[in-house]
Amino acid sequence: MAFYSKSLLKPGAIFGVAVALLSLSCAKATPPPAPIATPPVVQSTPVPTTPAPTPVPTPALTPSPTPAPTATPQATPRITIQNFAFSPGTIAVTKGATVFWSNADSAPHTVSSTSTPSGQEFDSGGMNRGQSFSRTFTVAGTYKYRCNIHTSMTGTIVVSE
Numbered sequence: 001m002a003f004y005s006k007s008l009l010k011p012g013a014i015f016g017v018a019v020a021l022l023s024l025s026c027a028k029a030t031p032p033p034a035p036i037a038t039p040p041v042v043q044s045t046p047v048p049t050t051p052a053p054t055p056v057p058t059p060a061l062t063p064s065p066t067p068a069p070t071a072t073p074q075a076t077p078r079i080t081i082q083n084f085a086f087s088p089g090t091i092a093v094t095k096g097a098t099v100f101w102s103n104a105d106s107a108p109h110t111v112s113s114t115s116t117p118s119g120q121e122f123d124s125g126g127m128n129r130g131q132s133f134s135r136t137f138t139v140a141g142t143y144k145y146r147c148n149i150h151t152s153m154t155g156t157i158v159v160s161e
């Protein structure tokens with residue numbers, strides 16, 4: 001019995017069937033997809049390492065010439081009348097400057113010229129507390145003024161070209 005069954009299942013026969021099945025399946029199998037053409041990888045040529053550029057010494061900055069102070073415009077000179085005095089008592093301005101006086105005293109005062117270049121006299125008249133007076137000086141020279149109410153209160157404006 002055992003011998004008979006062994007003769008039926010010859011190893012060679014089994015191998016042949018297997019080969020036949022394999023070849024069938026191979027024939028039916030769809031061909032593998034064509035390989036997608038991938039762009040050839042371009043080997044990047046190694047960039048020759050260039051030596052770091054030597055830093056160029058920056059030229060020393062030549063100091064730009066400071067602009068000459070312009071005569072106009074300039075900060076508005078202000079003179080405060082306080083404690084029976086002009087403060088500051090003497091100021092220097094350039095021609096064209098406008099000078100402002102303001103009375104911070106409770107007493108009235110005036111800004112009245114006593115000595116000026118010819119034809120440049122000025123007089124504020126009575127100024128009460130909080131009032132102000134201004135004058136633009138267009139002629140160079142020395143201007144002396146006082147308070148006509150309290151004549152010991154004096155001031156000077158020096159106007160330069």
Ligand SMILES: [Cu+2]
Binds near residue numbers: 147
């Ligand atoms: Cu006064």
